[in-house]
Amino acid sequence: MAVTRTFSIIKPDATRRNLTGAITKMLEEAGLRVVASKRIQMTKEQAEGFYAVHAERPFFGDLVSFMISGPVVVQVLEGEDAVKANRDVMGATNPADAAEGTIRKTFAESIEANSAHGSDSDENAAIEIAYFFKPEEIVG
């Protein structure tokens, strides 16, 4: 295994409930290191671009509205096999299916308001990191 990077978002349902620290702690305890982080208010255009792969899904409009409903914390995480480590600690998309001890099982409100995003491949991680961060904003 190699040390790699992934992209994470602490979603509006979590920032609203002041869970930024609690979620970051779970990421850190899973062996991930925050090497870039910023709290932003996404624009509609930014959210639509980020989730463009889901543009044809029935929930796309609601998802974009949710993602701009409040601030988010975008982060670059580094660690051994970071994409998998992050997806494992995040848990299944639907909190009803998420394993005990995962972020989504612990904190998610619904399949949509599920507290965290994590890239699903190294390729998408690189694309998503570049969507929100300049190289000089990432300090490993």
Ligand code: IDP
């Ligand atoms: P993931 O976040 O676990 O990778 P994706 O299938 O990539 O899941 O979906 C992206 C996001 O879209 C989810 O995290 C969730 O916020 C939302 N979402 C996914 N499926 C549904 C659904 O069936 N209804 C409403 N929102 C959904």
Ligand code: MG
């Ligand atoms: Mg996904």
